[in-house]
Amino acid sequence: MSQKPSLPKGTRDFGPEQMGRRNFIFDTIRSVFRTYGFQPLETPSMENLSVLTGKYGDEGDQLLFKILNSGDFLKNADAQKLATKDSKSVLFDISEKGLRYDLTVPFARWVVMNQHAITFPFKRYQIQPVWRADRPQKGRYREFFQCDADVVGTDSLVCEADIILMINEVFEQLGITDFTIKMNHRKVLEGMAETMGAKGQEGPLCVAIDKLDKIGWEKVQEELAQRGFSPAAIQALEPFLNLDLESDTLLQKLESLMPQSEAGTTGINQLAEVLHLLKASGRTHLHLQIDPTLARGLSYYTGAIFEVKVNNVQMGSVSGGGRYDNLTGVFGLPNVSGVGISFGVDRLYDVMDELGLFPAAAHTSTQVLLAHFDAPTRLYALQAAGTLRTAGLATEVYPDLDKLKKQLNYADKKGIPYALIIGSEEMNSGNLTLKNLKSGEQNSLRLSDIPSFINTNA
Amino acid sequence: MSQKPSLPKGTRDFGPEQMGRRNFIFDTIRSVFRTYGFQPLETPSMENLSVLTGKYGDEGDQLLFKILNSGDFLKNADAQKLATKDSKSVLFDISEKGLRYDLTVPFARWVVMNQHAITFPFKRYQIQPVWRADRPQKGRYREFFQCDADVVGTDSLVCEADIILMINEVFEQLGITDFTIKMNHRKVLEGMAETMGAKGQEGPLCVAIDKLDKIGWEKVQEELAQRGFSPAAIQALEPFLNLDLESDTLLQKLESLMPQSEAGTTGINQLAEVLHLLKASGRTHLHLQIDPTLARGLSYYTGAIFEVKVNNVQMGSVSGGGRYDNLTGVFGLPNVSGVGISFGVDRLYDVMDELGLFPAAAHTSTQVLLAHFDAPTRLYALQAAGTLRTAGLATEVYPDLDKLKKQLNYADKKGIPYALIIGSEEMNSGNLTLKNLKSGEQNSLRLSDIPSFINTNA
Numbered sequence: 001m002s003q004k005p006s007l008p009k010g011t012r013d014f015g016p017e018q019m020g021r022r023n024f025i026f027d028t029i030r031s032v033f034r035t036y037g038f039q040p041l042e043t044p045s046m047e048n049l050s051v052l053t054g055k056y057g058d059e060g061d062q063l064l065f066k067i068l069n070s071g072d073f074l075k076n077a078d079a080q081k082l083a084t085k086d087s088k089s090v091l092f093d094i095s096e097k098g099l100r101y102d103l104t105v106p107f108a109r110w111v112v113m114n115q116h117a118i119t120f121p122f123k124r125y126q127i128q129p130v131w132r133a134d135r136p137q138k139g140r141y142r143e144f145f146q147c148d149a150d151v152v153g154t155d156s157l158v159c160e161a162d163i164i165l166m167i168n169e170v171f172e173q174l175g176i177t178d179f180t181i182k183m184n185h186r187k188v189l190e191g192m193a194e195t196m197g198a199k200g201q202e203g204p205l206c207v208a209i210d211k212l213d214k215i216g217w218e219k220v221q222e223e224l225a226q227r228g229f230s231p232a233a234i235q236a237l238e239p240f241l242n243l244d245l246e247s248d249t250l251l252q253k254l255e256s257l258m259p260q261s262e263a264g265t266t267g268i269n270q271l272a273e274v275l276h277l278l279k280a281s282g283r284t285h286l287h288l289q290i291d292p293t294l295a296r297g298l299s300y301y302t303g304a305i306f307e308v309k310v311n312n313v314q315m316g317s318v319s320g321g322g323r324y325d326n327l328t329g330v331f332g333l334p335n336v337s338g339v340g341i342s343f344g345v346d347r348l349y350d351v352m353d354e355l356g357l358f359p360a361a362a363h364t365s366t367q368v369l370l371a372h373f374d375a376p377t378r379l380y381a382l383q384a385a386g387t388l389r390t391a392g393l394a395t396e397v398y399p400d401l402d403k404l405k406k407q408l409n410y411a412d413k414k415g416i417p418y419a420l421i422i423g424s425e426e427m428n429s430g431n432l433t434l435k436n437l438k439s440g441e442q443n444s445l446r447l448s449d450i451p452s453f454i455n456t457n458a
Numbered sequence: 459m460s461q462k463p464s465l466p467k468g469t470r471d472f473g474p475e476q477m478g479r480r481n482f483i484f485d486t487i488r489s490v491f492r493t494y495g496f497q498p499l500e501t502p503s504m505e506n507l508s509v510l511t512g513k514y515g516d517e518g519d520q521l522l523f524k525i526l527n528s529g530d531f532l533k534n535a536d537a538q539k540l541a542t543k544d545s546k547s548v549l550f551d552i553s554e555k556g557l558r559y560d561l562t563v564p565f566a567r568w569v570v571m572n573q574h575a576i577t578f579p580f581k582r583y584q585i586q587p588v589w590r591a592d593r594p595q596k597g598r599y600r601e602f603f604q605c606d607a608d609v610v611g612t613d614s615l616v617c618e619a620d621i622i623l624m625i626n627e628v629f630e631q632l633g634i635t636d637f638t639i640k641m642n643h644r645k646v647l648e649g650m651a652e653t654m655g656a657k658g659q660e661g662p663l664c665v666a667i668d669k670l671d672k673i674g675w676e677k678v679q680e681e682l683a684q685r686g687f688s689p690a691a692i693q694a695l696e697p698f699l700n701l702d703l704e705s706d707t708l709l710q711k712l713e714s715l716m717p718q719s720e721a722g723t724t725g726i727n728q729l730a731e732v733l734h735l736l737k738a739s740g741r742t743h744l745h746l747q748i749d750p751t752l753a754r755g756l757s758y759y760t761g762a763i764f765e766v767k768v769n770n771v772q773m774g775s776v777s778g779g780g781r782y783d784n785l786t787g788v789f790g791l792p793n794v795s796g797v798g799i800s801f802g803v804d805r806l807y808d809v810m811d812e813l814g815l816f817p818a819a820a821h822t823s824t825q826v827l828l829a830h831f832d833a834p835t836r837l838y839a840l841q842a843a844g845t846l847r848t849a850g851l852a853t854e855v856y857p858d859l860d861k862l863k864k865q866l867n868y869a870d871k872k873g874i875p876y877a878l879i880i881g882s883e884e885m886n887s888g889n890l891t892l893k894n895l896k897s898g899e900q901n902s903l904r905l906s907d908i909p910s911f912i913n914t915n916a
Contacts, residue, residue, distance in 0.1 A: 011502035019498035037824040037854030040477035044469035133528040156857030280837035366495035379738035396495030399614030
């Protein structure tokens with residue numbers, strides 16, 4: 001019995017056209033990472049649940065895909081737990097492994113397992129899929145790709161500067177011109193809480209101000225009040241909002257707003273140092289905006305915080321990152337500081353699609369179809385194909401002895417730009433007819449001249 | 459509490475050095491597939507169990523990694539089955555999805571789901587990991603990569619010729635010179651069984667003769683007898699063995715050995731036609747050997763059968779493939795013929811490692827480290843780095859203000875070939891010192907001359 005096959009929800013196939021476009025994004029990011037000295041790492045799709053659980057909060061634990069143990073998986077399961085259908089406690093009896101949820105925890109595991117072989121500072125990039133059992137919706141998938149770059153083993157702010165330069169380079173090479181890199185610092189947020197008279201409360205403060213864009217200042221004030229901030233504290237926050245100033249001026253303003261906070265001063269000085277290093281790089285138009293209300297990843301970021309948005313497009317952040325103090329503490333290796341950035345390829349794809357930014361060449365099609373009239377001209381085509389392939393051209397010999405019209409129709413449907421039509425006359429004279437299938441233009445060429453002709457006219 | 463993290467058995471991390479080498483293999487195979495007009499496809503890591511089960515035999519069903527349903531997975535499980543710990547029947551109550559076991563079944567599913575959008579003949583390649591819950595051992599992993607190329611929707615033998623040309627091209631580009639492509643045909647095996655007086659018995663025949671290499675002719679005879687072949691039949695098989703002849707002569711010999719078998723004649727004629735097409739291609743040294751005892755994949759191959767072995771290396775086949783008549787029948791789409799080849803990257807890696815064939819350039823390291831003496835020279839280094847990166851050089855600025863010795867030690871350990879050492883004199887004069895860290899040689903160069911210097915001397 002045959003069944004109609006289907007895909008698991010939240011997952012996707014990528015056909016040739018999408019692959020060409022996705023590879024354009026991957027190749028661009030990979031090439032930028034490479035020129036900044038980052039080296040590739042790949043980790044297995046499955047990790048032991050002991051590595052994964054407890055790292056992403058309760059919600060994350062729920063969203064992990066778990067893999068059933070092989071063989072007679074119920075054999076050692078507790079009968080009482082099975083009888084009460086206690087899924088939570090049965091879980092660890094029947095499953096030891098889960099699918100990768102992000103690239104950071106596997107990287108931390110790798111650093112700990114290879115700590116004696118690694119030369120620090122260590123710069124790695126990693127481009128792999130991750131899986132989350134989230135409710136699928138527009139732009140949210142259960143299997144999606146992350147592109148991460150991290151430097152660990154140094155607290156030099158040169159790394160923060162490098163990250164901002166890399167983001168600029170990636171977006172420029174992708175052709176995205178209107179974007180903003182927001183930068184803030186954990187300690188600036190600490191200083192704000194302190195200045196509000198709510199020292200140590202930057203956690204709840206951030207949860208509330210993170211919603212500024214979505215719900216507005218009125219509602220954020222309500223939420224802050226609910227979270228126990230006093231009216232005076234809330235009033236003291238107001239000067240920090242809507243500071244639409246150039247970076248250096250903004251940092252001076254922040255300094256004047258929290259002169260008493262040691263944390264605040266440290267944060268401001270570090271941001272100023274990053275700006276200083278960036279100026280030295282000589283690169284202008286950095287699309288950089290310091291935003292003291294940027295609040296993400298407070299549970300792990302301890303220094304700089306980054307977020308990138310493409311302007312005038314309906315899409316959340318397409319990239320984010322920051323500095324963390326303690327990547328590997330949970331695996332028993334303390335004091336490994338690092339800073340990293342992650343690009344969301346699926347969102348970048350949608351943005352580029354909406355803006356029409358994919359180059360035509362991103363479509364990875366065959367470049368020349370060799371069409372023929374009969375068995376002898378097909379034999380000749382096989383030989384000609386070898387020459388064209390050696391020159392690097394993606395070349396197909398139409399495999400069947402079909403009518404020319406069918407062969408050209410095939411090329412047309414597949415978006416193959418050129419057909420080399422080989423009849424007995426062409427075969428005997430060596431003067432071959434190359435047809436541009438878009439314009440209809442035909443040229444008579446020697447085989448050896450075809451690669452340069454196509455490369456010049458592509 | 460911190461734990462010592464570990465990897466699930468049968469899985470591996472790939473650090474920078476291995477990634478460079480693996481990417482050399484992937485890039486080579488991908489580039490050959492591309493020049494033959496194959497287009498990329500990727501499918502999700504997880505498939506519905508209804509797609510996967512029943513496609514790989516009972517053993518394959520056992521080896522599938524199954525994914526536990528999300529949430530309260532026991533809720534709808536049958537209480538009686540749970541009470542008796544009947545793992546097999548509980549399975550489908552608590553798991554709907556599994557991990558990809560090979561690339562063929564997902565490709566077949568994709569073809570069926572996209573049949574109206576695909577232009578046939580369709581040529582796709584697919585390079586992705588697959589997962590099998592096999593007992594791990596040397597060279598056998600639970601997560602490993604396959605590189606497949608298939609043409610579907612045509613029975614033209616041009617495709618078989620293309621596959622042999624592609625195999626030659628891949629091995630040549632990898633630098634593997636001593637290898638053998640064995641080719642046989644399902645119908646030759648049918649003809650052999652017929653000639654032995656055991657028509658239709660090519661299945662058990664193949665199981666036995668597949669072991670010739672391992673256990674020898676004596677033991678194979680015993681096994682054939684056990685499988686019910688008569689002494690006369692076994693004797694009739696003998697002339698087909700050890701036919702160490704050039705391909706054309708061998709086919710003539712086979713013809714003379716089974717003049718009465720229609721199947722045999724068809725197989726021989728098709729093999730002869732493939733040889734004819736290969737000769738037309740003009741490519742010599744094809745490393746091709748027709749082997750009438752090559753017997754693999756009899757449960758799905760219906761035409762040509764391929765297998766590639768690297769000679770003088772202890773390793774099974776590194777590549778295999780063949781023609782199948784009915785790729786998609788199990789999903790309700792009959793009569794889709796195709797032919798494909800699969801390269802096993804993990805085995806190719808081991809072979810190349812043993813033979814010392816990886817080019818030094820496969821190690822993807824930073825090309826230049828910018829070393830400095832203090833904060834001002836580090837600022838200068840940041841600017842210089844931008845120039846070198848724009849020229850495509852993988853460049854790092856040493857991030858911390860450490861002693862020069864430590865910086866050069868870092869470059870040395872990481873295998874970075876060049877250090878650009880920037881002191882205040884160099885910074886002021888613009889005459890920079892580029893040190894080759896292997897030879898110790900130093901050159902005084904202007905910044906703008908460094909990219910071409912490094913590219914020329916690399």
